[in-house]
Amino acid sequence: MSMRRIAVIGAGAWGTALAIQAARAGAEVSLWARDPGRAAAMRAARENAAHLPGHRLPDAIAVTADPAAALSGAELALLVVPAQHMATTLEGFPRLPPALVAAKGVTARGLHLPLETLALARPGLPAGVLSGPNFAAEVAAGLPAAAVVAGLPPELREQAIAALATPAFRLYGQDDAVGAQVGGAAKNVIAIAAGAVMGAGLGENARAALVTRGIAEIGRLALALGGRAETVAGLSGLGDLLLTCTGPGSRNFSLGFALGQGRPLGEILAERNSVTEGVATAPALLARARAAGVEMPIAAAVAELLEGRHDVPAAVRGLMARPLRDE
Numbered sequence: 001m002s003m004r005r006i007a008v009i010g011a012g013a014w015g016t017a018l019a020i021q022a023a024r025a026g027a028e029v030s031l032w033a034r035d036p037g038r039a040a041a042m043r044a045a046r047e048n049a050a051h052l053p054g055h056r057l058p059d060a061i062a063v064t065a066d067p068a069a070a071l072s073g074a075e076l077a078l079l080v081v082p083a084q085h086m087a088t089t090l091e092g093f094p095r096l097p098p099a100l101v102a103a104k105g106v107t108a109r110g111l112h113l114p115l116e117t118l119a120l121a122r123p124g125l126p127a128g129v130l131s132g133p134n135f136a137a138e139v140a141a142g143l144p145a146a147a148v149v150a151g152l153p154p155e156l157r158e159q160a161i162a163a164l165a166t167p168a169f170r171l172y173g174q175d176d177a178v179g180a181q182v183g184g185a186a187k188n189v190i191a192i193a194a195g196a197v198m199g200a201g202l203g204e205n206a207r208a209a210l211v212t213r214g215i216a217e218i219g220r221l222a223l224a225l226g227g228r229a230e231t232v233a234g235l236s237g238l239g240d241l242l243l244t245c246t247g248p249g250s251r252n253f254s255l256g257f258a259l260g261q262g263r264p265l266g267e268i269l270a271e272r273n274s275v276t277e278g279v280a281t282a283p284a285l286l287a288r289a290r291a292a293g294v295e296m297p298i299a300a301a302v303a304e305l306l307e308g309r310h311d312v313p314a315a316v317r318g319l320m321a322r323p324l325r326d327e
């Protein structure tokens with residue numbers, strides 16, 4: 001059986017890029033936007049001017065703000081609203097087909113990974129995650145990229161991969177959805193740290209140290225929550241961490257960079273119409289890690305930086321002053 005009809009819930013940059021990708025792979029796609037005015041504008045212009053300008057929406061994409069129309073006939077749903085808004089968004093979708101969550105984060109309320117949010121709203125729904133080093137604009141442009149589809153019962157996972165993959169968008173299956181979600185959420189937080197050290201002019205050595213110690217933090221939490229080390233070393237872990245800590249196109253990195261330059265958080269956020277998941281995720285990730293008995297000193301430093309309790313040099317001094325120990 002193939003998944004010919006796909007509903008994409010959330011018309012930000014990534015939802016729009018995934019809708020374009022699914023259409024490119026041959027699916028009939030409905031793209032749900034929560035604002036009817038914005039949905040109408042996208043239908044008229046065949047473009048998401050607010051979140052993904054310059055990428056034409058193929059004819060196979062129908063844009064709607066009506067949940068029932070979005071889900072009509074859909075055999076797969078891609079959930080691509082920000083992690084913090086997924087629970088409230090799901091209230092508008094009384095039934096769902098098997099789903100892949102493409103959001104990356106931990107909720108401030110409940111400290112949930114995205115699949116935990118979904119499981120609370122729709123217990124028993126077959127679900128997995130789609131995650132990897134993927135800037136939306138590059139995927140929309142058809143540039144080469146890879147990601148994992150983690151979780152879902154194996155037969156549905158294969159069908160989802162077949163429905164979404166093209167030669168330029170290579171999808172790997174695996175069954176460690178926990179590891180994939182921890183990697184996707186935590187890389188946002190570590191990328192804020194990487195941006196901050198670069199914005200403060202602390203150098204490439206500092207960034208490389210942060211990325212490496214960052215993956216150690218991610219690994220500790222992933223394993224504590226039941227994930228696997230191979231996942232942490234894979235596309236949804238190290239792969240996404242590398243992209244987000246080095247790509248100036250990352251919202252998390254650029255927010256950290258601006259903080260490192262000494263700009264206030266409120267001012268940086270006020271200039272953005274896009275989500276920077278690491279901001280809400282940092283304290284939630286830290287709390288989740290503490291509840292699991294896992295130390296995440298870089299995530300803790302980012303949370304303190306975001307709270308305004310330290311500037312970047314002080315946060316780095318704190319990290320460097322931790323007791324010396326074996327790697």
Ligand SMILES: NC(=O)c1ccc[n+]([C@@H]2O[C@H](COP(=O)([O-])OP(=O)(O)OC[C@H]3O[C@@H](n4cnc5c(N)ncnc54)[C@H](O)[C@@H]3O)[C@@H](O)[C@H]2O)c1
Nearest residue numbers: 011012013014015051082083085103104135136274275277
């Ligand atoms: N942009 C990327 O390159 C990319 C790639 C991979 C994963 N992601 C992840 O995808 C998720 C969505 O990010 P994005 O980049 O598509 O978004 P975006 O920044 O382009 O747009 C913001 C989105 O948030 C929605 N939103 C804002 N307030 C809301 C509310 N109160 N309730 C419901 N929705 C609300 C908007 O409608 C819009 O869809 C995030 O978890 C992000 O980490 C993004």
Ligand SMILES: O=P(O)(O)OC[C@H](O)CO
Nearest residue numbers: 132133134135250251252
């Ligand atoms: O722009 P960012 O920092 O939200 O990162 C986008 C994607 O998650 C990269 O894989």
